[in-house]
Amino acid sequence: MASTTPMTGTPSPSSPPRRRRPGGGDAVATVAAVARAAVETPFTRRAWGEFAYCLAGFPLGVAGFAGTVVLLALGAGLSLTMAGMVLGVPLLIGVLALVRGLGALHRRLAAALLGERVAAPPRPRPGRGLTGRLGARLRDRASWRAVAYLLVKLPVGILGLYSVALWGGGLVNMTYVLWWAGFRHHPPGTHLRPVPVLTLLPMGSFQVATFAGTFAAFAVGAATVLLAPWLVRAVAAADLRLVRGLLGPGALAERVRALEETRALAVDDAAATLRRLERDLHDGTQARLIALAMNLGLASEKLGDGDAGAGQPPEVARARELVASAHQTATEAIAELRDLARGIHPPVLDTGLADALATLAARSAVPVRLSVEIPRRPTAAIETIAYFCAAELLANVTRHSGARHASVDAAGHDGVLRLRVSDDGRGGARLDTGTGAGSGSGSGLRGLAQRVRTVDGSLMISSPPGGPTVVSVELPLHA
Amino acid sequence: MAMRVVIAEDAAILREGLAALLTDRGHEVCAAVADAEALRGAVASHRPDVAIVDIRMPPTHTDEGLRAAIELRREHPGTGVLVFSQYIEAGYATRLLATGSAGVGYLLKERVAKVAEFTDALTRVAAGGTALDPEVVTQLARASRRADDLAALTPREREVLSLMAEGRSNAAIATTLVIGAGAVEKHVAGIFAKLGMPPSEDDNRRVLAVLAYLNQ
Numbered sequence: 001m002a003s004t005t006p007m008t009g010t011p012s013p014s015s016p017p018r019r020r021r022p023g024g025g026d027a028v029a030t031v032a033a034v035a036r037a038a039v040e041t042p043f044t045r046r047a048w049g050e051f052a053y054c055l056a057g058f059p060l061g062v063a064g065f066a067g068t069v070v071l072l073a074l075g076a077g078l079s080l081t082m083a084g085m086v087l088g089v090p091l092l093i094g095v096l097a098l099v100r101g102l103g104a105l106h107r108r109l110a111a112a113l114l115g116e117r118v119a120a121p122p123r124p125r126p127g128r129g130l131t132g133r134l135g136a137r138l139r140d141r142a143s144w145r146a147v148a149y150l151l152v153k154l155p156v157g158i159l160g161l162y163s164v165a166l167w168g169g170g171l172v173n174m175t176y177v178l179w180w181a182g183f184r185h186h187p188p189g190t191h192l193r194p195v196p197v198l199t200l201l202p203m204g205s206f207q208v209a210t211f212a213g214t215f216a217a218f219a220v221g222a223a224t225v226l227l228a229p230w231l232v233r234a235v236a237a238a239d240l241r242l243v244r245g246l247l248g249p250g251a252l253a254e255r256v257r258a259l260e261e262t263r264a265l266a267v268d269d270a271a272a273t274l275r276r277l278e279r280d281l282h283d284g285t286q287a288r289l290i291a292l293a294m295n296l297g298l299a300s301e302k303l304g305d306g307d308a309g310a311g312q313p314p315e316v317a318r319a320r321e322l323v324a325s326a327h328q329t330a331t332e333a334i335a336e337l338r339d340l341a342r343g344i345h346p347p348v349l350d351t352g353l354a355d356a357l358a359t360l361a362a363r364s365a366v367p368v369r370l371s372v373e374i375p376r377r378p379t380a381a382i383e384t385i386a387y388f389c390a391a392e393l394l395a396n397v398t399r400h401s402g403a404r405h406a407s408v409d410a411a412g413h414d415g416v417l418r419l420r421v422s423d424d425g426r427g428g429a430r431l432d433t434g435t436g437a438g439s440g441s442g443s444g445l446r447g448l449a450q451r452v453r454t455v456d457g458s459l460m461i462s463s464p465p466g467g468p469t470v471v472s473v474e475l476p477l478h479a
Numbered sequence: 480m481a482m483r484v485v486i487a488e489d490a491a492i493l494r495e496g497l498a499a500l501l502t503d504r505g506h507e508v509c510a511a512v513a514d515a516e517a518l519r520g521a522v523a524s525h526r527p528d529v530a531i532v533d534i535r536m537p538p539t540h541t542d543e544g545l546r547a548a549i550e551l552r553r554e555h556p557g558t559g560v561l562v563f564s565q566y567i568e569a570g571y572a573t574r575l576l577a578t579g580s581a582g583v584g585y586l587l588k589e590r591v592a593k594v595a596e597f598t599d600a601l602t603r604v605a606a607g608g609t610a611l612d613p614e615v616v617t618q619l620a621r622a623s624r625r626a627d628d629l630a631a632l633t634p635r636e637r638e639v640l641s642l643m644a645e646g647r648s649n650a651a652i653a654t655t656l657v658i659g660a661g662a663v664e665k666h667v668a669g670i671f672a673k674l675g676m677p678p679s680e681d682d683n684r685r686v687l688a689v690l691a692y693l694n695q
Binding site: 282286287293297298300301334338356361364 | 540588618
């Protein structure tokens with residue numbers, strides 16, 4: 001929300017009355033609006049913030065530039081020799097840490113004075129072992145981008161200070177009129193050197209020698225005071241772009257985060273849609289089919305069974321057959337619909353993975369030993385993925401392994417859900433062959449692995465020829 | 480025997496269909512409600528012989544019916560509870576049967592289509608017996624660690640074991656399998672001997688023994 005502030009807050013000359021309509025009234029209004037904006041801008045809260053930012057940024061920029069250049073050069077120079085590296089590398093790492101700290105300070109300054117919060121970049125990846133850790137620190141992109149910022153900050157800071165000084169100079173020029181009357185009434189003939197007017201522009205500086213001239217100085221001062229805030233704003237905006245680009249998480253990291261977020265939403269949304277679909281089937285179609293079967297059952301009874309109806313006319317016997325057949329069909333449709341709905345979203349999952357896995361184990365043709373230890377419930381999408389993994393893996397055990405026993409272990413600790421399905425069958429299961437005969441792409445083990453990857457999980461198979469087969473699935477508890 | 484029945488089912492079409500069916504059979508439907516909270520109230524005020532309880536009901540549509548059923552069994556032991564669902568879940572069966580098997584049932588909803596069998600099961604539950612769906616028994620047997628022992632039974636003995644677990648009496652088993660009462664007794668004795676269970680004449684205790692065996 002803070003990211004919308006940059007250049008649209010106050011009416012700028014180009015912003016509001018862009019639409020041109022016939023008639024002169026609009027043109028007058030436009031000019032008036034521009035004039036008002038020009039006069040008001042120097043006195044807005046935002047202008048003061050930008051002013052303060054440029055002022056505070058300068059010493060910080062100079063110190064940061066000098067410190068970074070000197071210390072980095074020292075560290076790099078030391079690191080050129082083998083012996084020097086003992087000192088140089090820790091120094092470099094220290095400087096990089098300092099630079100990150102300075103970056104944080106600049107971000108905070110931008111947040112406080114410019115109202116734009118820039119997220120911190122991701123922390124350096126932890127490496128393994130001493131050299132790994134040191135290497136990770138030295139290669140950390142965010143630190144080096146912060147170095148780049150501190151180097152660029154010096155010219156930007158100078159420009160910022162210049163804009164502020166321009167503003168101050170304008171104010172001073174406006175005061176000439178006041179003190180001319182106080183200090184410059186010497187007797188006629190006294191030769192006084194003309195007073196230079198502070199315009200701070202490379203050309204166009206002039207000098208004032210008479211009281212009338214001070215009005216010219218006032219005009220120049222007023223113009224500068226009105227114009228300088230725009231320069232300050234431009235410098236602050238440029239600086240902010242640099243802060244965003246070099247001190248923020250970086251475009252790629254930002255994109256990764258956005259993708260992770262939207263992917264989690266998509267996964268959750270898909271799970272919720274399937275759940276809703278199953279519930280609609282349950283409340284609507286399934287209930288109606290059962291009512292239909294119930295009525296057909298009643299009708300069947302009313303028509304009597306075959307023995308009792310021996311003396312009935314043939315139409316009744318035919319009707320009885322038809323009703324019995326419809327009854328049978330309705331019952332089969334109910335069973336089919338139940339299997340279908342269970343494949344979409346097993347309702348028992350709503351009460352938790354433990355119950356769902358228990359049902360799965362009970363439905364398996366190969367006896368299953370089950371152990372579940374999940375103290376905190378994972379999110380719905382994770383439970384669904386874990387359930388379908390277990391279902392598919394148990395189906396594989398039945399279809400392909402020839403196992404006599406299988407076991408399912410599920411444990412959720414340290415933010416990770418670990419699911420292990422093992423069997424004492426003939427082994428030889430491989431990821432690239434899917435589930436063997438007749439399995440299309442996207443099904444079988446490969447399909448499972450893909451599904452697990454959608455939430456940054458992993459699937460590992462250990463299945464030497466002759467068995468046993470162990471498939472381990474790891475999922476984050478919260479997608 | 481005319482029964483007094485309370486129905487808890489959130490799908491109106493089934494609730495009304497069930498009520499019509501039971502009334503048609505001469506039973507009294509004291510109340511037909513749509514959620515677990517109303518069920519508790521209805522059972523407390525009407526004290527019916529049996530309550531038919533759907534597992535998935537508002538507000539969460541998960542297992543509130545099952546939880547209400549377990550509560551009813553504790554608070555109103557005189558009321559039989561027939562849990563009624565579109566799914567058979569072994570975990571639900573285990574939770575339900577943990578409260579004992581007297582006056583309890585768990586059936587697939589579509590069993591209502593076989594009207595006579597359904598009212599028979601309901602009567603059994605109302606009278607303090609058991610009515611388990613064949614699917615429940617199959618699942619419990621599969622989940623059982625005694626799968627190897629069960630494999631030693633003859634196919635006929637397995638059929639008889641299933642019917643016993645469903646809660647049927649010897650006479651009902653004889654009718655279902657179209658065999659004589661003597662043959663049923665012989666099979667029952669054979670099963671008890673092979674599985675090493677203490678023989679029992681009482682239907683309820685027999686169901687309990689079979690279920691306990693399967694649940695091991």
